[in-house]
């Protein structure tokens with residue numbers, strides 16, 4: 183299996199010569215997940231090496247096994263991300279989010295005192311872990327770890343504020359079929375991780391105070407969480423999430439680039455969000471095909487509907503600059519059984535239609551590479567996710583569509599280009615010109 187996996191990777195590198203090798207390895211790592219030899223997680227590489235930043239489970243599990251199947255070392259010591267460099271592939275620095283999968287053909291090992299990424303018998307590159315951020319050891323006056331309230335990802339670029347760790351689309355008939363937010367919340371509590379269901383405004387501000395004092399890397403924050411279909415603490419979804427942005431911007435005006443991920447809101451609500459100080463709006467769209475949108479985001483389809491969602495994305499681009507409206511697509515679910523495409527080119531053509539539509543309005547979508555978490559309906563039915571060929575064709579089409587529309591890489595993700603990109607849950611920024 184392993185030599186087959188490495189042959190497959192090298193075949194793809196050869197066949198997709200217009201893509202950076204870094205993006206191809208990253209795409210395969212994100213879709214297959216990664217295993218670690220235990221000593222890699224426990225052993226400092228040398229006397230100078232610092233404690234590393236562990237995976238924070240910042241919103242979803244982004245793992246291919248249940249939390250209870252991981253031992254304490256894997257669960258609490260796996261790094262948030264890895265940086266690949268050099269090795270037989272001569273990789274420029276490539277940041278990849280860690281998705282644990284003990285059965286993955288990719289494994290990080292300790293060889294001659296160095297952390298190395300291996301694929302079967304092949305040694306591909308050196309591996310570095312992120313240093314523990316300065317604010318991670320701090321605690322709020324109420325005892326909550328600052329790292330749980332305000333983790334950072336993307337190699338320190340983004341402060342990720344999941345305010346509400348639960349989604350009110352609940353159960354298999356409403357939850358997005360690829361999303362494990364509710365399962366993840368229950369799993370983290372079950373393994374004893376400090377994990378706050380609803381973060382208080384004052385806790386967020388207190389945690390950001392530590393970051394503002396101790397950190398020089400973060401450039402943006404994301405406010406997000408589950409959908410609110412009725413009310414939460416007496417507030418609508420718009421009132422709830424906007425209040426956090428307003429509080430952050432009042433306390434730290436323009437200190438970081440404020441990004442908000444929510445459902446697609448009516449135009450007047452988007453105006454409220456912008457007035458509160460948000461700079462970038464992510465009304466995540468997930469999948470373009472109408473049949474798949476209805477089947478795989480049934481709650482969104484029932485409560486808002488695909489046509490209204492699309493219309494609201496376009497209208498949001500009349501409030502924010504179009505380049506600052508960035509809907510996410512979950513790359514891979516359009517190939518998922520039971521109702522996904524079975525042909526790679528047809529699947530990519532469908533998303534290309536969506537990309538062309540949004541880009542013709544100046545709106546540049548982005549991707550998160552699908553992680554088939556085992557507690558989700560799609561993860562159960564498609565444990566292997568989508569093929570590497572699908573992911574690479576999608577990257578080629580995305581790059582070319584963006585160029586055809588003469589648009590720039592979306593803001594709020596750091597630099598683009600191989601060796602520079604820090605966005606860790608998709609290689610889309612690695613394939614764009616820097």
Ligand code: SF4
Nearest residue numbers: 349357358361408409
């Ligand atoms: S709306 Fe869908 S993707 Fe978003 S948190 Fe709820 S279930 Fe997950």
